[in-house]
Amino acid sequence: MADGLRLSYDRGLMTMTSDFESLERIRRDTPGVESVLHFNNAGSALPPEIVVETVTGHIRREATIGGYEAADEASDRLEAVYASLARLLGAEADQIAVVENATRAWDMAVYGYPFERGDRVLTVRAEYVSNVIALLQLERRLGIEVVLIDDDKNGQIDLAHLERELEIGAAMVAMTHAPTNGGLINPAETVGQLCAQYGAFYVLDACQSVGQVPVDVEGIGCDVLSGTGRKYLRGPRGTGFLFAGPRALERIEPPFLDLHAADWVDDRRYEIRADARRFENWEANYAGKLGLGAAVDYALDVGIEAGSTRLRGLGESLRSQLSALDGVSVHDKGVARGGIVTFAVDTVDSEDVKAELSADAMNVSTSPASHARFDLPHRGLPTLVRASVHYYNTESEVDRFVEAVAQIRAGKTPST
Numbered sequence: 292m293a294d295g296l297r298l299s300y301d302r303g304l305m306t307m308t309s310d311f312e313s314l315e316r317i318r319r320d321t322p323g324v325e326s327v328l329h330f331n332n333a334g335s336a337l338p339p340e341i342v343v344e345t346v347t348g349h350i351r352r353e354a355t356i357g358g359y360e361a362a363d364e365a366s367d368r369l370e371a372v373y374a375s376l377a378r379l380l381g382a383e384a385d386q387i388a389v390v391e392n393a394t395r396a397w398d399m400a401v402y403g404y405p406f407e408r409g410d411r412v413l414t415v416r417a418e419y420v421s422n423v424i425a426l427l428q429l430e431r432r433l434g435i436e437v438v439l440i441d442d443d444k445n446g447q448i449d450l451a452h453l454e455r456e457l458e459i460g461a462a463m464v465a466m467t468h469a470p471t472n473g474g475l476i477n478p479a480e481t482v483g484q485l486c487a488q489y490g491a492f493y494v495l496d497a498c499q500s501v502g503q504v505p506v507d508v509e510g511i512g513c514d515v516l517s518g519t520g521r522k523y524l525r526g527p528r529g530t531g532f533l534f535a536g537p538r539a540l541e542r543i544e545p546p547f548l549d550l551h552a553a554d555w556v557d558d559r560r561y562e563i564r565a566d567a568r569r570f571e572n573w574e575a576n577y578a579g580k581l582g583l584g585a586a587v588d589y590a591l592d593v594g595i596e597a598g599s600t601r602l603r604g605l606g607e608s609l610r611s612q613l614s615a616l617d618g619v620s621v622h623d624k625g626v627a628r629g630g631i632v633t634f635a636v637d638t639v640d641s642e643d644v645k646a647e648l649s650a651d652a653m654n655v656s657t658s659p660a661s662h663a664r665f666d667l668p669h670r671g672l673p674t675l676v677r678a679s680v681h682y683y684n685t686e687s688e689v690d691r692f693v694e695a696v697a698q699i700r701a702g703k704t705p706s707t
């Protein structure tokens with residue numbers, strides 16, 4: 292497995308070099324890099340081989356000895372997944388639930404929150420589309436009020452506006468740390484301090500930030516945090532997790548209960564379990580859960596800080612090189628920025644850019660306005676191309692990618 296990435300800098304981030312040995316090893320651990328230039332890590336990253344082996348190995352055991360028996364056999368390793376996630380997030384193992392994705396994790400907490408009619412929920416322009424849809428449903432269903440906090444001039448959450456609204460009163464602040472559609476990283480710690488000062492319950496969507504930047508629930512001061520396996524953690528698809536802090540465990544009843552979340556203690560009575568696993572289902576994807584644990588262990592082994600520094604450096608390099616191209620505009624906001632780079636080519640539709648890159652084995656995705664209505668339409672932006680880099684990408688991949696975009700702008704297909 293990989294050593295910590297050792298990075299050295301010659302004139303700042305733009306001329307970042309990396310320890311060749313460990314990068315080489317990390318790329319050897321990542322067979323996908325042989326087939327594609329993968330800049331769709333914000334969609335689903337290429338997993339390291341250990342994740343693939345862990346998932347397929349468990350499925351093979353299920354096929355060989357039986358599904359329940361394979362889970363029994365792996366019980367210690369399954370338990371260790373909670374400890375790994377807790378270590379990653381600076382939490383306790385009993386504050387972690389492993390669920391099928393980040394959306395369900397977030398939903399279990401927010402749909403279970405004991406709102407009262409008239410409660411105000413403050414959210415942000417960067418909030419993830421599914422969270423906004425859920426909040427709007429709760430607004431209609433429960434009579435809560437969803438209040439949008441504006442961006443400041445740098446494009447991150449306007450902290451002064453947040454404080455004014457907190458002074459008026461708010462039951463909850465629901466914020467996305469790093470949005471799906473750009474490089475912004477919102478100042479989660481400062482928001483946590485304000486929530487603590489005004490007593491608001493703090494729900495952080497860290498789906499794009501866990502694995503991309505260090506995330507520590509103590510330091511941030513969130514009550515709830517949701518995340519996913521397949522993005523910057525490089526885990527399997529169909530895995531996600533929830534951190535539920537003391538106030539969350541005290542206040543939130545899951546919207547659904549089953550025999551795993553609660554005990555049927557008497558004919559007419561059940562008792563909800565005390566720990567965060569109340570937010571899980573009994574039936575689960577055990578291979579995926581083990582694969583998630585392997586991904587977290589791998590990320591911790593690489594080093595979150597070192598990986599983050601490297602991927603953010605690659606992101607800045609990509610941004611500046613794309614910005615220098617004729618007819619290409621980069622649209623990432625924020626003071627602190629990560630590895631997600633969004634851009635448009637003036638003469639080519641973003642979906643066509645994606646298709647042309649894909650024909651040349653370069654993976655990106657697109658961010659449509661309908662996935663970021665509080666943001667992209669307000670900036671007058673169309674669907675953007677989203678290129679998201681990870682620490683296992685290379686400087687030469689960035690150069691090749693920029694050249695391909697230049698070719699597309701010039702009306703040539705990249706491979707000609």
Ligand SMILES: Cc1ncc(COP(=O)(O)O)c(C=O)c1O
Pocket residue numbers: 333391392393394395419421467469470471496498499518519520531
């Ligand atoms: C910021 C953010 N939050 C939540 C999600 C949803 O994650 P999942 O698909 O694992 O439910 C995404 C997915 O792209 C996201 O970017």
